[in-house]
Amino acid sequence: MKPLAKPVEELPREQLPHHEDPRCVPVRRLLQTVGSKWCSLVVAHLEYEPRRFSDLKRSIGGVTQKSLTATLRELEKDGLVNRVVTPSIPPRVDYSLTPLGRTLLVPLKALTNWAIENEAAVSSARERFERENGPD
Amino acid sequence: MKPLAKPVEELPREQLPHHEDPRCVPVRRLLQTVGSKWCSLVVAHLEYEPRRFSDLKRSIGGVTQKSLTATLRELEKDGLVNRVVTPSIPPRVDYSLTPLGRTLLVPLKALTNWAIENEAAVSSARERFERENGPD
DNA sequence: CGGAATCCTTCACGATACTG
DNA sequence: CAGTATCGTGAAGGATTCCG
Numbered sequence: 001m002k003p004l005a006k007p008v009e010e011l012p013r014e015q016l017p018h019h020e021d022p023r024c025v026p027v028r029r030l031l032q033t034v035g036s037k038w039c040s041l042v043v044a045h046l047e048y049e050p051r052r053f054s055d056l057k058r059s060i061g062g063v064t065q066k067s068l069t070a071t072l073r074e075l076e077k078d079g080l081v082n083r084v085v086t087p088s089i090p091p092r093v094d095y096s097l098t099p100l101g102r103t104l105l106v107p108l109k110a111l112t113n114w115a116i117e118n119e120a121a122v123s124s125a126r127e128r129f130e131r132e133n134g135p136d
Numbered sequence: 137m138k139p140l141a142k143p144v145e146e147l148p149r150e151q152l153p154h155h156e157d158p159r160c161v162p163v164r165r166l167l168q169t170v171g172s173k174w175c176s177l178v179v180a181h182l183e184y185e186p187r188r189f190s191d192l193k194r195s196i197g198g199v200t201q202k203s204l205t206a207t208l209r210e211l212e213k214d215g216l217v218n219r220v221v222t223p224s225i226p227p228r229v230d231y232s233l234t235p236l237g238r239t240l241l242v243p244l245k246a247l248t249n250w251a252i253e254n255e256a257a258v259s260s261a262r263e264r265f266e267r268e269n270g271p272d
Numbered sequence: 273c274g275g276a277a278t279c280c281t282t283c284a285c286g287a288t289a290c291t292g
Numbered sequence: 293c294a295g296t297a298t299c300g301t302g303a304a305g306g307a308t309t310c311c312g
Contacts, residue, residue, distance in 0.1 A: 016181050019174075019198040023252055026259075027176060030251040035171015037285070040163060045152050053294055062155040064286055069295065079261025090293040091292085100257055107246040114243045115166040116159055121236055123162075125215025173305070189274055200306055205275065226273040227312085276311080283304080291296075 033078065034108060038063050038071045043097070046081065047105065050096035080104060169214065170244060174199050174207045179233070182217065183241060186232035216240060 017024050033039060041060050045051060051059075057068050072095055075081035080101035086092040097105070115122075153160050169175060177196050181187060187195075193204050208231055211217035216237035222228040233241070251258075 016195060017177065019177060019196055024177065026255040027248045027251045028173070030247070030258075031171045031176055032173075033171075034247075035167045035169075037164070037168075040167055041153065041155060041160065057294095059152060060155055064288095065295070066287090066297095067285060070285085077262050077265045078258050079264075085294095088293095091295085093294060100254065100261070103254070104250060107243065107250045110243040111166070111170075111247055112163045114240060115163045118236065118239070119162040122166075122214050125236070126213050128215075129213045200308095201275070202277095202307090203305060206305085221274095224273095227275090229274060274312095276309100278309080279307085281304100281306080284302090286301080287299085289296105289298085292294095 033074060036071060036074070038067055039075070040108070040112060042068070042071050042075065043080075043101070043105070043108065046095060046097045046101075050084075050094045053093050053095070056095065075101070166214075169210055172207060172210070174203055175211070176244070176248060178204070178207050178211065179216075179237070179241070179244065182231060182233045182237075186220075186230045189229050189231070192231065211237070 034043075038060070041063075042056065045056055045060055053068070053072075057063060057065065060068070063071075072081060072083070076083050079098055082096045082098050084094045084096070086094070170179075174196070177199075178192065181192055181196055189204070189208075193199060193201065196204070199207075208217060208219070212219050215234055218232045218234050220230045220232070222230070
């Protein structure tokens with residue numbers, strides 16, 4: 001049998017990123033940001049239209065004002081979310097996705113869709129794991 | 137001027153997930169898993185070939201045995217990683233991606249690529265934010 | 273070699289109260 | 293309305309030690 005083009009063992013392992021690789025820094029920061037408890041819901045709720053703070057808080061539900069503020073600040077820092085203050089009485093603050101934030105939407109939705117599509121496979125894997133290794 | 141098909145205000149806001157929406161559960165679990173400190177590096181190092189524990193630990197670098205074990209266990213629970221024990225002396229344990237884990241690779245790499253491609257935009261946004269709101 | 277067990281620090285997040 | 297300030301908690305992660 002003819003050998004394949006290149007045995008797996010000879011693939012460029014030395015190109016794999018060490019944890020000090022500079023490319024790891026932005027990747028880890030992004031993943032930790034989107035992995036924070038409320039980030040994905042906030043982004044989802046900003047997809048179609050700008051939203052006011054308490055509007056966002058009410059329609060997401062279960063989030064404290066502090067956590068929502070922190071999540072929005074983090075997204076604002078990264079240039080993903082725009083914050084527009086209208087100094088009226090009562091004050092009004094609108095949040096929306098920036099163009100940069102919109103480009104993130106594509107790969108982020110791909111990942112969340114994976115989670116939904118493979119939910120059954122993952123949870124049955126977890127049940128199997130608990131059967132074999134104890135429910136500790 | 138002819139009105140567009142549907143004003144933004146009439147988009148299906150009621151379809152946006154409330155935090156108690158059952159679909160949120162697997163999404164948040166996955167995002168938190170991939171957002172954990174070492175997950176992305178571990179998955180990247182398993183992409184091309186199975187790896188032994190200390191091999192993995194050495195080539196990733198900077199990770200403690202405890203954190204590496206915890207990360208691998210979590211991935212194993214979710215059915216993304218396979219753990220194969222060879223009871224020799226000294227013992228040998230090989231980790232590899234399952235077929236399910238391989239399918240995750242696609243959307244996950246899309247997201248990490250976004251982070252790398254937009255690193256400049258994000259970090260300049262952060263600098264701007266600090267200039268305007270103080271480096272506190 | 274591949275862990276488990278233990279201790280310790282940090283930090284994300286929630287609850288609550290107060291303010292321009 | 294849209295925050296800030298403060299306090300308390302659990303969970304994540306690091307350092308170290310011991311084991312089959």
